[in-house]
Amino acid sequence: MSTDAAATGPRRTDRPLDEAGVVTAVRRAAERGATVRPTGTGAGAPGPLVRTDDVQLDASALTGVAEIVHDTVRVRGGETVADLCTALAADGRALAVVPDAPRATIAGATGLGMYGGAPGEGSLSDQVLAVRLVDGGGRVREVIGPDLDAARCGLGALGVITAVVLRTVPLRRLRVHEEAMPVAEVLGAGRLTRHAWTECDVAVHTGQAILRWADPESDEDVPPEPAGWGHAVSRLASSWWSSRSSWPPPQRWAPGTAGPPHEVLPDPQPWDPDLAEWAVPREGLGTVLRELGAAVAARGHELRPVRVRTGRAETGFLHPASGRDTAYLRIRTRGPAEEPVRRLACAVLEDAGGRPCWTTRHEWGPDELAVAYPGWAAFAEVRDRFDPDRRFTDPHLATVLGP
Template structure:
């Protein structure tokens, strides 16, 4: 069945606590129903949270449980401890949070304790559980995605059993697509909260690549006009480490003003691009001298475009892929809106698109059926370079493609067989991707 044909759940359960999740899963199992966990529900571009059977909305499981060192009886693989070489106090501070908490709520609670997530994606309203299950990435070159920050998860499996997942199984669960169980709690690594100062400038893409993009910045992204080779490069670094710190005053209200300008600028850029006016370079996202905590200055929470496609290509293929995209669209007389590029470290998550390799994420924006050919063309270029579609992106990959692209494919299936032997956590789209 086409996923677009899925009308909607025939039943939605919204448990208020873990016991309610267990009840809902057991009831569905007894009745032979399938269950899809959802977070901020289905606002994702991909179809992974859609079902025509039972939706289990986990968004009421909110709240931060604990911020502090992992409990003394926690397994050794929970992260660094006082005995770890190079340990500095605070390194072992993790956060235990319920799966339905929003990223915005989590970041605010951490900031109040002087902590932060190591990577901050664009979607503050997404739930922690949903974001982790899809492998949501940020743009910190030295860091992995939110999935990589996970030290433990607690979930209700397909038999209704509650499991605290650490050890080898965690690499299946950290980007589990909601196929292993309903997450009720997660434990995540944290880092010290630091103020970031942001910069943006235009540059030639080839120069940036020659300089070693992404470089040593705490956070960076590019918007690349592939036909001209021009790029808008944005960087963020801790204020203490920023050579420009102090050059520009940070006027009161600059951040708020900057965000407002940024939204207007984004709208203007969209309009300019689509109305055929010169849309390059886009107006600045931030006011000069903008600085602040990562979760306030970095996210660019524009409405998600359902036609958007995201690809994860090996980092060392980034240059060739951008050149090939430019050549391919030019040769066919097509246009491609600026491609957003972020990078991240290799992941251990078995089905994470960055599994096993440092990765460049390409966000390719096209619109409507008329742009379908260019969307397919860009996808083919990324796939030829060893790219994997991100889980937010519609794909026709099935088990054969998965087995080739993901070295951990068999290991994931083995965990799935144990956690969900009767395949309760599935839907037509997921069944096509992962097989039965």
């Protein structure tokens, strides 16, 4: 199926119904000398990596769970994270990592390196055991072995992902908690790494934080507290935060909430074009937060609360956590008025050895990225084999990866 696109969007949109349709769409684009960018939906996809003014390949029909076997699942690339989690839960299984984008497709979530705040795990890309894709010549490839580390977080530059095999874990209910405290206490006590899931919102100019964590329920756990208790604790945390910061306290769920990971952990937010997110070495997190606070204070700025999560080192060549245990820092600003503080914060994170996350705004190109990623040359070699004619490279991706 295909439709014409408006002049401001893709020139053409192909919506294949199966893998054979993907092969046809890619070969047709090759015959016409066109480029192709895959996306999970026909509109509203976040970020320039999934936009094009040539051929957009909408893979939203490539859905469904093909097979759940023991501790793995084979799922089609267009299946959403939310639908996969629901299917796994019915079988008593779960994803080891649940990202904040339940409507993202599995191909998109893995291909862009989305993570989920599990300090003992990597991102969703790190759970990938095999990838099936259609390469730039319209050939179907089953990617395993050494090339898999290129396909784990491939940015859509290697081909159109039609299926992914992921590791799964037993489904367990998680109980979530929230507590306000100084960030020094969070870091000094190792609170960010000793739970199954953690996140922290930090007011860097005051050193105050709201820590959230979750652990599996056990048979000894007391029943959930009444809703009023949870909201009372949340109000106390909000009051404590507000007395120390001019920004309103970040809102999540009532402490004591419990449920399956995919129901209680994600914090889905509309895509924000001003959002910046950087991955820094985990051991330097305390220093980075102090330097952020000092930098904005010295220039009379105040930075909105910084969201902090952690994850383990990964093997994916282009994953922001490649080769090192990582802390992810999410910087939110609003419009041109806060552009100076965004640039300042990003400069501090860059100086700290940070790498920009692929789903958010950054200004890096191949020269900076080649220095930051030890697997850069290895990825380029796989890209040359999978897509020598750059069928999947549009002008924006060329500014990131090079021609």
